[in-house]
């Protein structure tokens with residue numbers, strides 16, 4: 001069944017640990033909750049997405065996902081992002097998903113138009129579309145058609161790793177640079193940048 005968007009989420013109280021020097025545990029949990037809600041709201045607005053799937057080991061994250069009519073995959077075993085995504089992809093394939101779009105829950109400026117831009121580049125499969133982070137190091141959005149055509153290589157240098165995976169499989173790669181989607185909140189400097197952007201937007 002069509003296009004599935006998969007959102008991986010760490011336990012809400014544990015995610016964004018690299019912001020611990022500037023945010024308390026409660027603040028990080030609230031930030032994670034807010035960013036997951038906003039990601040799910042944005043995905044719900046994209047008509048082309050047939051199903052949202054959230055993979056997490058946190059019952060609170062999974063329960064929030066269900067409020068947005070998302071399907072859920074409960075993670076178990078050793079926490080590992082690529083394993084979690086692989087498992088979620090197998091579930092999507094069981095429902096005959098043809099296309100997969102992976103979006104982490106830490107993209108505070110993600111918009112519907114970002115997703116449309118990715119989907120515009122996704123014509124004529126087989127194809128992999130990658131939106132890197134602003135450092136051209138990580139992978140902020142990863143689209144593939146058909147589902148499962150490449151293996152997940154999230155972690156340091158994942159942008160180049162995913163490009164390489166696609167090349168190994170002989171699949172066309174589209175790199176989609178989008179300024180809003182390129183900001184993921186990892187480090188205190190990313191939070192500072194977000195605050196600057198938000199301040200600019202509310203000025204007359």
Ligand SMILES: Nc1nc2c(ncn2[C@@H]2O[C@H](COP(=O)(O)OP(=O)(O)OP(=O)(O)O)[C@@H](O)[C@H]2O)c(=O)[nH]1
Nearest residue numbers: 008009010015016017018055079080081084104105
């Ligand atoms: N389901 C699942 N999601 C994960 C896992 N690791 C990371 N994620 C999610 O994948 C996305 C990208 O992860 P990171 O940018 O490393 O975020 P993070 O792990 O919260 O950040 P740090 O704790 O600071 O390393 C975020 O939405 C995370 O919640 C995992 O083991 N399982």
Ligand SMILES: C=C(OP(=O)(O)O)C(=O)O
Nearest residue numbers: 138139154155158184186
């Ligand atoms: C795991 C990743 O996320 P980040 O770089 O945000 O930690 C990645 O982009 O591969």
